[in-house]
Amino acid sequence: MSIVLTIANNKGGVGKTLVTLAIASTITWLQKNEPSLLPNTMRKLPILVVDTDPQANTTEALGIDPVEVPVNILELYENPSVIETTSGLSLLQASPKQKNIVVVPSSIKLESISNTLPSQIDGRTRLKDAIDRVKEYYSLVIIDTPPSLGIFTQNAVVAADTILIPLTLTKHALLGVSNMLTFLVTAKKSQNPNLNVLGLLVNAYDKRYRLQTTLLKAIQKEYGIFSFETIIPTSSRMVENIAARRNLLHNIAADHRSILVDLLKELFRRVDKPVSFHKG
Template sequence: MGKIIALANQKGGVGKTTTSINLAASLAAMEKRVLVVDADPQANATSGLGFDMSENNIYGVLIGEIAISETVQTSNDIPTLSLVPSNINLVGAEAELLSVEDGQFRLKMAIEEIRNEYDFIFIDCSPSLGLITLNALTAADSVLIPVQCEYFALEGLGKLLNTIKMVKGGLNPNLQIEGFLFTMYDSRLRLANQVVGEVRGHFPELVFSTLIQRNTRLSESPSFGKPALLYDAQSTGAINYLNLAKEFLSKN
């Protein structure tokens, strides 16, 4: 049975989508069967992996118009990597699901249909704590939290941890924290090292050892519709995410 991991943080620009794309691609390159579910209306995971923003997408799944199996696209470059695409219509799903009795469980019910076909399913969440993100946390076994190495990143963690606690208290009692992942790390900056030290001090068991460093090639790769591994396998970003994939597998 596949493990479902939500990548969540209500702060934007912390590396959720970059991590979804590159961790998934790295695991798929290691011959794990991996699915990325793009649950962000911006659809950056969809375009960043080089997939089309199809009419058959996660919005249709959530409002009950289409089965999730009909939306899955498979990578031409990495055959073990697949994606459920998103598009801008997903913005409207928040309002539509509010009036639905099982609105918080739609994503969970959908993913259960195809869960056994994959080793890992990553849900790329939008930078908010709205109903779609709540769906992702309800569907997930664990949450992977990317944390940018800057002061304001710490301010938002409390709110996210409270949301996870709330979800555990009712909608999904088995939800675990997969770990905190430091992104955009620059060892030359004292603040970056302070942030890493502070979070490791609070959550010693939950912080990934792998640090994702600032890297130009990693930033460029989505505009070419490729994970860093396919764009420049020798780049620091590609190597960081391969190391993260190894660490992730050792924990799972």
């Protein structure tokens, strides 16, 4: 059965879209070029990317116009069973730019239910209800989330088997991490006891800047092995690929591609052998 991976951080600008695309793109690139590096269950089945952020950046990066798409995640939240119906199949949009990635597109109108959904008895489980109906058809389900701890992130955490927390190295890099971890501890106790928090993933790292190197060392000291060993470097080619709706690994430097493959390997290891949070 497919793993459901949620990418979450209540702070904005930390690279959630980049990390979502990095994982999905690396899997599909390996499916085409080096399938032997993937588990058997991931070598053919597509990736399902679920965009729960009303900004819809991931939806757009995968080549889908969130305004023009006929059906989107709003319908799924309103009726989780719609995903099993003939009309509901239009929720699942094959990325026109990236082979073997299927998308549940977000909507700028998603905020219209942000005040009413929490009051519903099943308001925090609707995303899980929908994903559970289809996840067996995918090698991995990745949920991208908005920069908040609101109802859409709550749904994504309840639906998840695993959580990955991305970070970028700014002077405010650690702000919000403590709140995020507290939120996840509470969610694990009260709503999702099997939740596995994989750790913190630094991305967009530029070693030319002393401040970034200093912050990286501080994070590694503060969070120890809870911080991923793999670090995604900054890359103008990756940024260009996102803008052009291409696979993130398209024509990037060989060492950067190797880093993304290493990230996937480390992610698999952490799924198999969870790392408990501790400082230092």
